[in-house]
Amino acid sequence: MVFSIAYHFLRDRALAEEIAQDVFLQLFRNLNSMESGAHITFWLRRVTSNRCVDYVRKRQRRPEVALEETAELRHSDAPSDPLLSRKLQALVQSLPEKPRLVMIMRYQEDLMPEEIATVLDMPVRTVKSHLHRSLAMLREKMERSVGGTR
Amino acid sequence: MKKLIIAGAFFALMPLRAQEIKLPPNLEKLADRAHEVVDVTMDGPLLQLAARFLSNRDPDEARVKRLVAGLKGIYVKSYEFENSGEYDERDLEPLRAQLKAPGWTRIVGVKSKRSGDNADVFIKSDNGGITGLAVISAEPRELTIVQIIGAIQPEDLRDLGGNFGIPRLEFKNKQGKED
Amino acid sequence: MMDDFEKQLAEALRREEPSGNFEARVLAAVAREKDRRGSWMPGGFRWAAALAMTVVVVAGVGVEKYREAAAERVAGEAAKARLELALKITSAKLTKIRQQVNAVEQDQ
Numbered sequence: 001m002v003f004s005i006a007y008h009f010l011r012d013r014a015l016a017e018e019i020a021q022d023v024f025l026q027l028f029r030n031l032n033s034m035e036s037g038a039h040i041t042f043w044l045r046r047v048t049s050n051r052c053v054d055y056v057r058k059r060q061r062r063p064e065v066a067l068e069e070t071a072e073l074r075h076s077d078a079p080s081d082p083l084l085s086r087k088l089q090a091l092v093q094s095l096p097e098k099p100r101l102v103m104i105m106r107y108q109e110d111l112m113p114e115e116i117a118t119v120l121d122m123p124v125r126t127v128k129s130h131l132h133r134s135l136a137m138l139r140e141k142m143e144r145s146v147g148g149t150r
Numbered sequence: 151m152k153k154l155i156i157a158g159a160f161f162a163l164m165p166l167r168a169q170e171i172k173l174p175p176n177l178e179k180l181a182d183r184a185h186e187v188v189d190v191t192m193d194g195p196l197l198q199l200a201a202r203f204l205s206n207r208d209p210d211e212a213r214v215k216r217l218v219a220g221l222k223g224i225y226v227k228s229y230e231f232e233n234s235g236e237y238d239e240r241d242l243e244p245l246r247a248q249l250k251a252p253g254w255t256r257i258v259g260v261k262s263k264r265s266g267d268n269a270d271v272f273i274k275s276d277n278g279g280i281t282g283l284a285v286i287s288a289e290p291r292e293l294t295i296v297q298i299i300g301a302i303q304p305e306d307l308r309d310l311g312g313n314f315g316i317p318r319l320e321f322k323n324k325q326g327k328e329d
Numbered sequence: 330m331m332d333d334f335e336k337q338l339a340e341a342l343r344r345e346e347p348s349g350n351f352e353a354r355v356l357a358a359v360a361r362e363k364d365r366r367g368s369w370m371p372g373g374f375r376w377a378a379a380l381a382m383t384v385v386v387v388a389g390v391g392v393e394k395y396r397e398a399a400a401e402r403v404a405g406e407a408a409k410a411r412l413e414l415a416l417k418i419t420s421a422k423l424t425k426i427r428q429q430v431n432a433v434e435q436d437q
Binding site: 188190192196197199200201202203204214217218224225226228258260262267269271283285287294296298 | 402404405406408409411412413414415416418419422423425426429430433
């Protein structure tokens with residue numbers, strides 16, 4: 001879960017493992033304050049999300065861009081499932097930080113908007129807005145990418 | 151998969167209901183002054199987990215496994231101090247008072263002026279069987295409090311002396327011969 | 330209820346596993362943390378349990394059978410070590426008390 005959140009956010013395995021390791025080390029230091037398994041899960045998701053955002057902001061690897069400016073993929077000749085997954089992963093990774101985390105929490109972690117709001121400490125309506133806009137944008141870009149083959 | 155596997159009864163998740171004797175606050179604070187502290191709290195689930203990893207083939211471990219099978223909890227607090235006089239024996243009185251509750255009997259009390267050691271062993275009995283053991287060992291630079299709750303066989307108490315590298319101590323009669 | 334596109338998204342964002350030696354590297358980092366803090370056995374005992382707990386969590390979020398078994402083994406060995414320590418201390422104290430009683434009885 002921890003590695004996967006970081007990986008889908010950063011699309012860099014080595015970096016994701018580094019962040020995951022830091023998160024587990026922090027968990028080890030804070031174990032005494034954990035109250036339950038559910039608390040640990042919540043804590044891991046939140047801390048991993050924060051670490052990912054902190055990393056990106058510190059390193060300025062990807063300047064924040066508005067949702068509308070996220071990259072369009074060049075169309076491929078014949079989209080296939082593994083490629084489709086990679087394309088979707090790349091599109092998600094091109095989203096701004098907060099919408100990206102919201103999408104990962106929704107579609108990787110299978111959390112409902114209210115749960116995402118708690119983990120990421122944002123209003124539910126903001127979560128829903130991110131979901132709605134990101135989905136619409138991703139759909140449009142995928143359709144353009146696939147449509148370009150015709 | 152969202153399910154997180156947790157080993158359950160560690161840390162604050164451990165229920166302390168089996169523990170009968172509560173450590174008075176003054177003794178809990180000794181941890182700050184002691185230069186070495188051993189604090190072991192093992193309730194049902196943790197005892198069962200430990201027992202699963204005791205070998206039936208090793209005679210010592212098999213004996214421990216038998217001992218642990220009837221237990222509800224083992225609680226050990228041991229404080230070692232740099233110097234004598236770092237704790238007040240009067241702080242043990244609330245502890246000793248709890249061990250005057252019905253069912254508890256002091257079976258051994260030893261006080262040595264020469265060494266300054268003061269030790270008591272208590273057992274709790276119920277319907278003829280032993281259901282608890284408590285040891286208060288107060289030495290000048292070390293204080294140890296042990297509480298074992300659950301069904302204990304008398305031979306288990308003797309056997310404890312033969313485990314983990316501690317030589318089995320034979321009881322000597324007045325002629326100095328072994329019983 | 331997810332539509333087809335959302336299902337494709339969920340498939341694309343399915344959980345990925347870290348490299349095979351990730352768990353070992355986390356444990357090594359935790360061990361270095363322990364050394365940095367300079368804890369010894371009694372604190373180290375709490376460390377062993379914390380380590381066992383961390384391993385269980387790491388293994389849990391990886392969700393693979395062999396990791397679960399390994400994590401439980403670490404947790405079980407840590408619990409066994411704690412039990413051994415508790416019984417060793419109890420045994421040592423009972424033995425010392427018995428020696429003192431024997432000495433008193435022989436003097437009488």
